[in-house]
Amino acid sequence: MLAPSTKEVQIDMGDFSEKVLAKELHGRVAHNLYIQDGKGSSGKGIRAKPLLSRSSRSIGQFLQSAFLPQGYPDSVSDDYLDYQKWDTIQAFCSYVTGTLATQAVLKGLGVGDQTATAAGATVTWLLRDGAGMVGRVIFAWIQGTDLDCNAKQWRLVADILNDTAMLLELISPFFPMYFLFIACLASLARSIVGVAGGATRASITMHQARSGNMADVAAKDGSQETLVSLVGLIVGTIITPMINNNQMIIWTLFLTFTCCHLIANYMAVAVVRMDRLNFARFHVAAQDFLTCGSIPGITSTNSREPLLMLLLPGGVHLQLGAQFNSVIESANDLDGFTFDRDEKYLMRLNLTSGRSVHRTGVISVVLHPDVTADDLMRLTLHAEIIQLCLQVRKLDVAAPCQREMTMLIDFIFNDNGSRSNDARLLSKADCQQVVNMSYRCAQRLFPEFQAGLLAKGWLIDAVQFNVDEWRSMWDKQGIDVDPNKKL
Template identity: 25%
Template sequence: MRLKHPSNSASQTVTSSDTRLLVRETLRISANLASAPPPAAVPERSLIRDSNFGGLVEDQFVDSSYRLICCEEIDGQRWKYFADNKSVKMNGSKKFKKNSIRAVSLQDPQVPFDGMMTFVRSYVVPEGFPDSVTPAYVPYMTWRALKHFFGGAMGVFTTQTLLNSVGVSRNQSAPGAVAINWILKDGAGRVGKMLFARQGKKFDYDLKQLRFAGDLLMELGAGVELATAAVPHLFLPLACAANVAKNVAAVTSTSTRTPIYKAFAKGENIGDVTAKGECVGNVADLLGTGLSIMIAKRNPSLVTTFALLSCGYLMSSYQEVKSVVLHTLNRARFTVAVESFLKSGCVPTLQEGNSMENIFSFPWSKHRPIVLGPRFKDAFQDPNSYLAVEPIFEREKYVVSYNPSKGNIYALFKNQAKSDDILKAAFHAHVLLHIIHTSNQNQYSSWREQEQDLSMLVPTSSDLQAHIAESYKMVSALYVPFKNKAKEQGWVMSESLLNPGRARLCQLDK
């Protein structure tokens, strides 16, 4: 029996009608959209990442009381500094809130790999690489590294063979163990040598201080080696520590040797001067070795002998570096020259300036009264102090200020600062320090006569602003005469010799 299928003509008719209606409505809506004006573009608001405000915040802190006061750049990375602009009345005028400065980084956090590469570069390549060296530097150092790689590997086997040949032990494991201990000791020294190499340019301008510091480390290492006789069970750690100290001293001696010999050479004879100087050192070393062998036969007191020889060594080292006459003005000699000029109006001669240089002002010392090129946040904690002195230096490429809480003079450089601007800022910082010291001494004498509380002897913000304005006038009148007199005495000035920081103030975005 055949079944009849129901007719689907009605459903087909409905479907066709719906389709035509859908197409017609789509065309109508499209036409309306095409004829309508385009929607106004919503401007994209720049965002800044700031941990103090919980992540990304809008530029200029929209709807916030914080206002932009300064921009800073270090090695291509930028920071903006904001301060709280809430109404705080001081002396009848509105001021920023004290200690309200916030630093905002304008770049994402550094990738760990990039940070590691920056750290490695600071140890293995000179500052300013590749612009600071010739193209031949890379292939030379590549082959030199390979040479030392094979030499270090070969040294393990040669040391083991030497120890075995002198009869350390016939046991196969003993020479290997002794050799490994010896290599570990030497390896620790090499690591210390590598770490100290990060001092970089300090070997060029603070070479006297570093040379004497290296000799101090040499004697320290010798003393630690001497201590191994008292505690032989601690031989390996003590020997490693001694080797670290002595290898650091070796790096210092090697790095400062050429600049010192260069100061003695009058022509193109630096190689001859170096060779003869090393020969004199080797002859003296052999004579000292022979004398010590003769003394050792009498079995003298080890501690007494070491103390006497160390005193002679350090005294000779101090007089050695003091006798070097350098023509360049590093920070220590620049301080001597400026202070002498401010007191007497004369710049010391090369001989006088070098003899007055402080050998104990080591470059890593943090207790320095003058800081060149610091971070803005280190120089200023109060935004009002910056805004008060900033107009004074509107025509200069630097800003000089005094931070009473830290007792330091800070010279901040603008990004347009050239070599002469940095030298002028350093001179200005010394002038301001001289004015503040003179003022404090006068107030101290006056207050002491009146028997007032000397603990209140702290300069006010108005006093500091007056001192800075006075120093600006003095620098305008004295800087050029100082340069001329320094040049007459044969001094060579360069901003790189002063080792300024890399932070620079940028122009604010308009």
């Protein structure tokens, strides 16, 4: 909304100057100037001077209102347009390859074959759909939580599986004896695509909606996809009669559009700049902070986030929300912690490798019911300190808390004071000592780390970590449990 002002703007309008009282915009596009009109009896009227032709205004307003969220570009994230460009390309490629796959499935069901029966085709279709339904339920049960945490990675996986499903459908007519099995396998892959693709699209839409307009962004995204599908339908209608079962043309088109589809999908998720932390983004930010004292920005961190699931940070795996008995085996184990009494988590390090510097293992964390997002970030920074000290032999001089972490590294690598370039074997007691030493370091560094995240624009009121639901309450002296009172 324009602030009221008594000043009038003087602009040059050709050979004469007129008093401009207001400039009218639609979104960010200027449409009209309102000028004081000296004509008429009062001489105080106003008239509009259009800055765009009527046709340009009508076409532009229609396209923007029909296919872009209201208030664009201020109502969406900065990466919205880049993402939608690549998403449009991948949707078109997917529709064309889907046309080829559908034609192959119909042929496999017996369309055009005089010996095929409607009953047989119906049973095959029902079994194919049934496999997909079962797959959707199982996949949502197993991976539902991780779809929010790794939306970009699962979006890419969904599109790879979509192309795999279409490949299976395309080859199914060549194996009539195994057509039902291949069709069910393709349907199973598509079921994962439906769950993962839909859920991750919702997560990306939530990220892009910056004015409480998630429904509008989702609706306009649907309109864009419908328009692309309509174009794909026209193209498919044109090329289908031209193919005429020519396998060379079919496979050439399929491979070409599939390659374009995969490239477009990779580029689409690569340009998304999430401003909330998941494990992968937290790992990038924490490792930079621990090694050189600086926190990367949102764009830099997202560009370094691995998009393929197999390339997610390895090393020591972090398990959040572990059961109490996976960390505490006896009452004496609680005495081994030097954590603050009111701490909201307990941590245990279990290493599975030998003396290799690149150790593997699990950091299991028991969580208190009152654990907060700040606690989750602090304990994850604690785990990152452990992982870093297990894998490096020397820290840069600019590293924060260098003295404390150097002492921890020396404890891990030195056995009885003898210096070695190879990590020594750590006992259970040694692992507990590593956890306790790194805890104080994390406590000291976290306020600086948290302030650095806020300064870089990260949203830290909530985190997208994959956390199990187990919660525990504990006390070294024992706790009183009222059987009639809910914990």
